[in-house]
Amino acid sequence: MREKRWTIWMTLSVIVALLWTLVPMYWTLKYAFETHSEIAAFPPLIFPPNPQVAAFFNIFGHDYTLASGQVVKGSGQAQQIMLGLRNSLIVAIVVTIITTLVVVPLSYVYARLEFRFKTALLMAVLLSVSLPPVSTLIPFYSLYVQLDLVGTLTGLIIITLTITIPIVTWMLIGFFRNLPPIENLARIDGFSKAYTFIRIIVPMAWSGILVAAVIAFLFSWNEYVYAQVLVTGSRAVTLPAAMSGFLFQVPNPEHLAASLTISLLPPFFIAFFLQRHIVEMNLSDPVR
């Protein structure tokens, strides 16, 4: 009896959690399947009455003929959107690789080893997280003008790394602390520190490392403020900066919703992949 009651509560909480998760996304993304007048309807429509995919053709520059024969024109922003997709992918992949390589040993050291100046050194690494982008934008811009880095992917990658490295380090420290105390055993066996780290810790912490990579990817893929100032309108424009045209220059909800939908696809695939991984995330606890 008790078990049965539990299942009902569990089902209810899962339903609430699903609604909480999906409704905010659904509410705006449905605009991608509506026409201008359907979006403006009052009271707002809960379901698109005649779902169609014109907006997805439009943002890539193609006209689309609705079932009613009405032609919806392609968007003038199409070139920026396509460039943005490509550049965002390049920046995110490069940032992910560099961040992961740097952050995994770094957070391991601060989570597991005792040494002098530990707190001071860690604070120094984490300090750059606390810099608000709005206050370093103008200085960064003037620095980049002098270095000729405005409108380049390299410039954007450098800035993004100053955000991802400290914050991912910070998140991973907690993860490494929870690993079982394997180093002592390794030391008894006479392994060196580097060997212990590469051959024992890394394989054990594999899932944490994947998570680190995903977080770095998302921070980079989603970065907007610096991109808006440093690369908008250039060949190095990224997707969030390209999308903002639909929000501010020519407000156009269905195009905004369509490009937002597309910008969500890569992270969604990653989230799905990650979820499959949690299932296997059974840390090999030698004590267990």
Add this chain to the structure above:
Amino acid sequence: MSNLQFALLVTVPVLCFLVIVVAYPLGYALWVSFHEVSFFGGYSTEWVGLDNYVAVLEDGDFWRSALLSVRFTVESVIFTMLIGLGLALILRDLRGRWVWLRAILILPWAVSPYGTGILFAFLGRGQSGIGTAFISLFGSEETINLIAANIVVEYLALGNAWNLAPLLAFFLLASMMTTPSRLYDLAAIDQINRFEVFLHVTLPPLRFTFFVFTCIITVLSLKQFDYIFTETQGGPGNASSVLTYQLYKISFVNLELGLGAAMSFYLLFLILAVTLGLYFFWGRREARNA
């Protein structure tokens, strides 16, 4: 190789990179904060000493937005912790053929702050929002505006939590998985009830994760800009004009760069003070216990 040497080996290159990239902008901002920059009649700067810093403190809007920032941050942290813990417990118990639902529950984390702002703007506005759509089902012609001056900060914090909670939930889940299952077996032998199991077995290993994420969410919320920019533009009126937004207005709209730079240092001090405070009053204890 000693521990310190190993630590320096991995830390020093990263530190050098960060210092080189961040030092110039920080120094430049510091220089600007002691000057008055004007664009009329050509670009010119004039040394004004601490005038900008004094002017910020005498500005009523600064204190107003500082208070809004704190309110937004505290609420974001509380909402994220509660929702994150709830999600983590649900994720943990989703087993067998329901496991794929986990992928859906962690989706909001993949949405950018920028995108979250757009989503919650359309969701909350009186004209297009879900509140209006919902009551119209019952035949009402009213509009329900969630982005109203008196509740806008709470609404923003809720959206922020929507975005951040799955990340926390994910890390909580990872920590839960490291709890040896024999502890649960022991609890079953002791016949303690579900709430006690949660309190004494599930929760303790999560405390360090809670500490780390309280810090991370505090910092992210205090420096949050894009989310608020796309959702409310500091409005309605200036009801959600938090420090970062005020900073943006002063530096990029009013072009008072000196004043903006001085204000950004107050924001930086606020962020550092809060994180250091959290570390000394909470983190050190957790680090010792672990």
